Amino acid sequence: MTDKPGVVITGVSGRMGQMLVREVLVHDGLRLAGALERPGHDWVGHDLGEAMGGAALGVRVGDDPLEAFARAQAVIDFTAPAATVAFADLAAQARAVHVIGTTGLSDDDLKRIHIAARHAVIVRAGNMSLGVNLLTKVTEQVARALDADWDIEIVEAHHNRKVDAPSGTALMLGEAAAAGRGVSLAEVSDRGRDGMTGARDKGAIGFHAIRGGDIVGEHEVIFATGGERIVIKHIASDRALFARGALKAALWGQDKAPGEYDMLDVLGLN
Numbered sequence: 001m002t003d004k005p006g007v008v009i010t011g012v013s014g015r016m017g018q019m020l021v022r023e024v025l026v027h028d029g030l031r032l033a034g035a036l037e038r039p040g041h042d043w044v045g046h047d048l049g050e051a052m053g054g055a056a057l058g059v060r061v062g063d064d065p066l067e068a069f070a071r072a073q074a075v076i077d078f079t080a081p082a083a084t085v086a087f088a089d090l091a092a093q094a095r096a097v098h099v100i101g102t103t104g105l106s107d108d109d110l111k112r113i114h115i116a117a118r119h120a121v122i123v124r125a126g127n128m129s130l131g132v133n134l135l136t137k138v139t140e141q142v143a144r145a146l147d148a149d150w151d152i153e154i155v156e157a158h159h160n161r162k163v164d165a166p167s168g169t170a171l172m173l174g175e176a177a178a179a180g181r182g183v184s185l186a187e188v189s190d191r192g193r194d195g196m197t198g199a200r201d202k203g204a205i206g207f208h209a210i211r212g213g214d215i216v217g218e219h220e221v222i223f224a225t226g227g228e229r230i231v232i233k234h235i236a237s238d239r240a241l242f243a244r245g246a247l248k249a250a251l252w253g254q255d256k257a258p259g260e261y262d263m264l265d266v267l268g269l270n
């Protein structure tokens with residue numbers, strides 16, 4: 001028996017799920033306590049290691065979150081909005097730290113997550129990398145220093161399997177730019193122009209999404225005015241980066257009071 005906190009990984013067959021499994025297996029401070037997939041998925045009932053194409057791990061892929069979370073101190077969840085909202089309630093019942101990487105959450109989803117955080121620690125971020133979280137701080141500072149004669153545009157690029165746009169990261173960067181400018185993102189956001197749009201609205205924050213091939217994740221914040229342009233860019237070339245950030249958050253959350261946190265809290269950048 002070990003006293004390392006046990007982690008359940010949801011969506012284990014997914015791009016991030018498999019990366020999280022690999023990273024938790026080599027982590028010094030955490031152990032794999034369970035693996036979940038959606039009911040009806042091919043992997044359910046099979047050994048996780050064998051399902052991943054390797055040696056048996058002695059961990060069976062399950063489809064019952066309540067049973068799995070009861071045995072865990074943390075749940076790491078990169079799945080889909082409907083699943084994540086349900087997991088937030090169940091992780092809170094089990095008093096397990098819930099690390100949420102899922103993006104594309106609606107305002108209603110966010111409200112339900114907020115309610116679950118009354119009873120347990122939830123760490124949620126559209127991007128778990130140090131580089132992107134640092135970029136949000138830089139974006140906020142640059143936006144604060146510049147007036148609305150500087151147009152702000154956010155361009156993101158991802159692989160062709162991504163289902164949501166703008167990316168969670170682009171929205172984090174948009175929120176940071178809006179905060180720096182002292183405006184509400186909802187009021188100035190301008191998404192994916194097409195057709196006779198008219199001239200750009202002064203003060204708008206524009207979003208553009210590229211989808212292609214196997215791009216892991218690229219984000220650019222452009223500040224443009226007459227005669228000059230500032231471009232700040234982050235390139236992720238390995239999903240392990242997101243997985244390691246999520247594991248750090250799971251460990252960090254173990255001694256925290258119930259509430260909603262983000263990666264800036266985990267990384268000490270707030």
Ligand SMILES: NC(=O)C1=CN([C@@H]2O[C@H](COP(=O)(O)OP(=O)(O)OC[C@H]3O[C@@H](n4cnc5c(N)ncnc54)[C@H](O)[C@@H]3O)[C@@H](O)[C@H]2O)C=CC1
Pocket residue numbers: 010011012013014015016017036037038039041078079080083100101102103104125126127128129168242
């Ligand atoms: N915050 C961050 O740093 C990052 C966030 N993401 C986000 O993570 C999410 C997943 O991304 P990918 O791994 O690329 O997607 P994916 O489609 O490869 O994997 C999602 C997995 O979740 C599973 N799933 C869906 N409903 C489920 C349920 N009810 N119970 C258990 N499993 C369920 C699916 O079967 C699938 O295996 C997306 O929202 C993506 O934007 C991705 C990378 C980094």
Ligand SMILES: O=C(O)C1=N[C@H](C(=O)O)C[C@H](O)C1
Pocket residue numbers: 103126127158159162166167168169170216217218
């Ligand atoms: O779906 C992805 O792949 C990614 N999603 C996150 C997002 O929406 O920003 C983070 C990362 O860019 C990869």
